[in-house]
Structures are given as C-alpha cells and as structure tokens.
Amino acid sequence: MLLFELKKNSSTPLYEQLYASIKQAIIEANIPIGAKLPSKRKLAQFLAISQTTVELAYGQLLAEGYVSTKPRVGFFVEDLESIPLIDKPTTAPLQTEAPPAWRYSFHPGKIDSEHFPFSSWRKYAKDIFDESSKELLSLGDPQGELALRTEIAHYLYQSRGITCDAAQIVIGSGTEQLLPIIMRLLGDDAQFAVENPGYSALPRIHLQDVIPVSIDEDGLRVDELAQTNANVVYVTPSHQFPTGAVLSMKRRAKLLKWANEYDNRYIIEDDYDSEFRYIGKPIAALCGLDQNNKVIYMSTFTKSLMPSLRVAYVVLPPQLVQTYRRLFNYYSSTVPRFDQHILANFMRDGHFAKHLNRMRTIYRKKHDLLIEELQQYAPKIEVFGERAGMHLLIRLQHDETEQQLKQRALDAAIQIFTLSDYTSTKATSDSPTLLLGFGDLHETQIQKAVQALMDALHITKK
Ligand SMILES: Cc1ncc(COP(=O)(O)O)c(C=O)c1O
Structure with missing residues (x-):
C-alpha cells in the first residue's frame, strides 16, 4: 500500500x-x-x-x-x-539591482516632481471611476478614445500650428511603442535615416542599417540626407534631441522639398520636449507647413505631464490612416480607457494648458539658475542648447574624454550623460560635451549640484 x-x-x-x-x-x-x-x-x-x-x-x-x-x-x-518531462535548466537566480542612490541627478528625462496637480488629477480620476462610466469596462477604439483624440487635435491646432482631424490620431503607450507601428505602415523596404546625435529608440528598434545624418547649429544636414538612399527620415525639428538646435526655416523648406520628390518619402517629426521654450518665440511644428501629407507627426505627454502616464500619439497623413486601419484594427489600444478619459477631461477643462503655463515659469526659473551657476566657470565651460526643454549642454575645455569625465561624476554619485551617449558613430567631439538635465533638481539644490559636479570634474571657477 x-x-x-x-x-x-x-x-x-x-x-x-x-x-x-x-x-x-x-x-x-x-x-x-x-x-x-x-x-x-x-x-x-x-x-x-x-x-x-x-x-x-x-x-x-x-x-x-x-x-x-x-x-x-x-x-x-x-x-x-x-511522457515529455522537461528538465528545468538550472540557471543562476536573476538579481534585481536596486537603483543607485544619486546625490544629484542631471538626467535629461526627469521632470519636476514637486508641482504635479495631484488634486485636480485626483478629481477627474474619482469622477471617471463611477457606475455611470460602466461602458468603459469594455474595450474601446483601437486608435484611442475619440474624446482624447479630439482634445489632442484641438491642442495641436492651438499650440503647435497643426490642423488635423481626430480620425488621423492614434494613441499609444509611448513613442517607443508607436515607432514600430509607423515602421510597419511604411513597409519592409523603407530605409530610415536618423539624426546623429539623436534619440536612440529608432536605431534600437530597427536594428538594421539606420543611416545616421549629422546635425549642426541649424539642425539636420538636409544636404547630407539627400546623398543617402534613405526614404524616411526621423527628425526633432523644434528642439533637436539632444543638441537643442532648431531646424532653420530654410532647412525646413529643403526637407519638405526632399520628401516631395518621391511618393515613398516621409518625414517622421518627433515633437518631444518642445512645450517649454525660454528664449525666442515658440517654434511651430514642421507638420503645419506640410502641404502634401508627407509628415508623420508624433508627440508625447512624457515631459508635459509625466513619463509614467505612458501616453503618446501620432498624427498620420490621411493615406496612411487607411493602411493603419487595415493592419492594426485588430489590436486593442495599449492605453487603459479610464486613463484616456481622465486625461481628456483634464484637457477639456483647461487644466492641461494651465499646467503647462505654470510649469513653464518653474522650469524657466531652474533653467536661469543653472545657467547663472555654470557661467561662473566660463570660459572653461561653454553652455549651449539652452533655449528650450529640460536640459542644456556644456562643452568643456578638458584633457579627459567624455567617458572619463562621466565616470568621475558617477563616482561622486552624480548622474550625468554625455553627447556620445546619443551618437551612432562613436567618434567623440574634440571638446567633451555633457548634458545637464534640470527637470527634477529643486531650485535650492542647483547651486550645490553644480558645485559638486565641478568639484568631481576638477573644474574651478574663473
Ligand atoms: C526624442 C525623444 N522622443 C521621445 C522620447 C520618449 O517618449 P515616450 O516617453 O513617449 O516613450 C524620448 C525619450 O528620451 C526622446 O528623447
């Protein structure tokens, strides 16, 4: 027994x-x-x-x-x-590393965490989680909720000079999540060109031959682009990431002309980080100048509200909307319907515009303070790319390489990034260049943070 x-x-x-x-x-x-x-x-x-x-x-x-x-x-x-018994291979247990505790973080992607309008956001969240919204328990439109797409279309018209219909907008849970969709719409034969230095998501997603095109003070070198066999170019015209250059009017016209030369040419305009401009007048989106449906526009709420919201969107030219519906209508939206309605109602009642205005003042203050502190180290350091966004760049007169300097900062528990962190060709510039994000540095921390960084880099005041 x-x-x-x-x-x-x-x-x-x-x-x-x-x-x-x-x-x-x-x-x-x-x-x-x-x-x-x-x-x-x-x-x-x-x-x-x-x-x-x-x-x-x-x-x-x-x-x-x-x-x-x-x-x-x-x-x-x-x-x-x-019986197909499967022996589990013995693998070393995966380690979960605790994130480093930074003394100061100059991360360019961080936003201010002190001034988020929690009370109004909470009100809209409370309102939507109610029996009267039970319809939202079912799956919604794969393109995203019409209410949110309508608010976005309205915002784009008012603030970015773009006229579009809500039917052209697709909502997704981040730029990184929307890029592969755009790539699929453009077909397997598409040859992509990217800014160099630039945002690394596209080369990461599209592992094959993404063509790097140089940047100068007027933005993307369109003449260089024209020498390549690319038919799609990814650009950040209003605030080049990470150099901060603005694509000049002349280059914008040239770029649109380049796109108009062939039917299969497209421009992907990523309007990331263009909401906050401190010097000069607001720069309208390139998409607003496009007469021939050549620009695929994308943007995100990552900087304007919060990175963790995971809401970004793309405005497709009408001819690609049909392709999108054919290929993607079977996929559900990746953003929860309730979250989309919270955001839509927040925008509808003017809180988004109010929040942007308030944050513009706060970021401007931090921006000015940071420049004031950095100027004390001139001419050993030169500030550029400081007109907009939440980071600026400093060019150093230094014998050490960017990576050596970065290491010194990291050793002092200070998080920084270098220009070569964003270049596809690994040649570094003659003068080491660092990116300094100020989004989540408190105003009272800026002076100490700059001092600590300069100490770590062995740079003294003039
Ligand atoms: C140019 C650019 N676009 C988009 C993003 C990220 O956007 P999201 O948070 O919507 O994925 C980044 C993040 O660093 C970026 O540098």
Whole structure:
C-alpha cells in the first residue's frame, strides 16, 4: 500500500498533496512502470481520507499522463519515457539591482516632481471611476478614445500650428511603442535615416542599417540626407534631441522639398520636449507647413505631464490612416480607457494648458539658475542648447574624454550623460560635451549640484 504522510492542516489541499506524492514516487521509480495503483476505496480507507480526495488526485495524474486507466480494472503507472518531462535548466537566480542612490541627478528625462496637480488629477480620476462610466469596462477604439483624440487635435491646432482631424490620431503607450507601428505602415523596404546625435529608440528598434545624418547649429544636414538612399527620415525639428538646435526655416523648406520628390518619402517629426521654450518665440511644428501629407507627426505627454502616464500619439497623413486601419484594427489600444478619459477631461477643462503655463515659469526659473551657476566657470565651460526643454549642454575645455569625465561624476554619485551617449558613430567631439538635465533638481539644490559636479570634474571657477 502507498503510505504517504498527508498534512491535514496544510493550506495545500489533501488531493494535491496526494497527487504530488504519487507523482514523485513514479518519477523516482519507487512505483514501477505498469504497477497497478490501489483502488480508490482501499487507498482512501488506508490513508483515512475521503474517496473523492483519491479520485481527484488520480484524475490529475491521469490528465498529466503519469497513469493510464483500464475501465473497471484500475489505474496503471505509465512508462515515463513516453511522457515529455522537461528538465528545468538550472540557471543562476536573476538579481534585481536596486537603483543607485544619486546625490544629484542631471538626467535629461526627469521632470519636476514637486508641482504635479495631484488634486485636480485626483478629481477627474474619482469622477471617471463611477457606475455611470460602466461602458468603459469594455474595450474601446483601437486608435484611442475619440474624446482624447479630439482634445489632442484641438491642442495641436492651438499650440503647435497643426490642423488635423481626430480620425488621423492614434494613441499609444509611448513613442517607443508607436515607432514600430509607423515602421510597419511604411513597409519592409523603407530605409530610415536618423539624426546623429539623436534619440536612440529608432536605431534600437530597427536594428538594421539606420543611416545616421549629422546635425549642426541649424539642425539636420538636409544636404547630407539627400546623398543617402534613405526614404524616411526621423527628425526633432523644434528642439533637436539632444543638441537643442532648431531646424532653420530654410532647412525646413529643403526637407519638405526632399520628401516631395518621391511618393515613398516621409518625414517622421518627433515633437518631444518642445512645450517649454525660454528664449525666442515658440517654434511651430514642421507638420503645419506640410502641404502634401508627407509628415508623420508624433508627440508625447512624457515631459508635459509625466513619463509614467505612458501616453503618446501620432498624427498620420490621411493615406496612411487607411493602411493603419487595415493592419492594426485588430489590436486593442495599449492605453487603459479610464486613463484616456481622465486625461481628456483634464484637457477639456483647461487644466492641461494651465499646467503647462505654470510649469513653464518653474522650469524657466531652474533653467536661469543653472545657467547663472555654470557661467561662473566660463570660459572653461561653454553652455549651449539652452533655449528650450529640460536640459542644456556644456562643452568643456578638458584633457579627459567624455567617458572619463562621466565616470568621475558617477563616482561622486552624480548622474550625468554625455553627447556620445546619443551618437551612432562613436567618434567623440574634440571638446567633451555633457548634458545637464534640470527637470527634477529643486531650485535650492542647483547651486550645490553644480558645485559638486565641478568639484568631481576638477573644474574651478574663473
Ligand atoms: C526624442 C525623444 N522622443 C521621445 C522620447 C520618449 O517618449 P515616450 O516617453 O513617449 O516613450 C524620448 C525619450 O528620451 C526622446 O528623447
């Protein structure tokens, strides 16, 4: 008889304990192949458990193929060789590393965490989670909620000079998530050109031959682009990431002309980080100048609201909307409907515009303070790319390489990034260049943060 010790007070049900014990005995060959298991009644009696418990355990063993059954005869142990037992490879346990505790972080992607309008956001969140919104429990439009797309179209018209219909907008959970969709719309033959230095997502996603095109103080070198065989170019015209250059009017016209030369040419305009401009007048989006449906416009709420919201959007030219619907209408939206409505209502009632205005003042203050501090180290350092966004760049007169300087900062628990972190060709510039994000540095921290960084880099005031 099979004597198994079953724990009646355990949280594991008795039938599961019995099943696991018999299974183990079979695997270890303690019960030989072909052996008949005791009848349910006998085993139940022997172990002082119910017959149902034995029945459930035998049923599980049968379902997994450890035993077979002959009607009215009983259960028999199967030959394990015929069962596809999968040995789990022994792998080293994965380590979860705690994020480093930075003394100061100059991360260019960080936003101010002190002034988020929690109370109004909470109000809209509370309002939407109500029985009257029960319709939102079902799946919504794959392109995103019409209410949010309508608000975005309105915002783009008012603030970015873009006229578009809500039907052209697709909402997704981030630029990185939308880029592969755009790539698929443009077909497998598309040859992509990217800014160099630039945002690394596209080369990361499109691992093959993405063509790097240089940047100068007027933005993308369109003459260089024209020498390549690219038919799609990814640009950040209003605030080049990361150099901060603005694509000049002349270059904009040239770029649109380049796109108009062939039917399969497109411009992907990423308007990331263009909401906050501190010097000069606002720069309208390139998409607003496009007369021939050549610009695929994309933007995100990552900087204007929060990176964790995971809401970005793309405005497709009408001819690509049809392709999108054919290829993607079976996919559900990646952004929860409730979140989309919170954001739509927040925008509808003017809170988004108010938040942007308020944050513009806050970021301007931090920006000015940072420049004031950095200027004390001129001419050893030169500030540029400081007109907009949440970071600026400093060019250093230094013998050490960017990576050496970065390492010194990291050793002092200061998080910084270098220009070569964003270049596809690994040639570094003659003068090491660092990116200094100020989004989440508190105004009272800026002076100390700059001092600590300059100490770590061994740069003294003039
Ligand atoms: C140019 C550019 N676009 C977009 C993003 C990220 O956008 P999202 O948060 O929507 O994925 C980044 C992030 O660094 C970026 O540098």
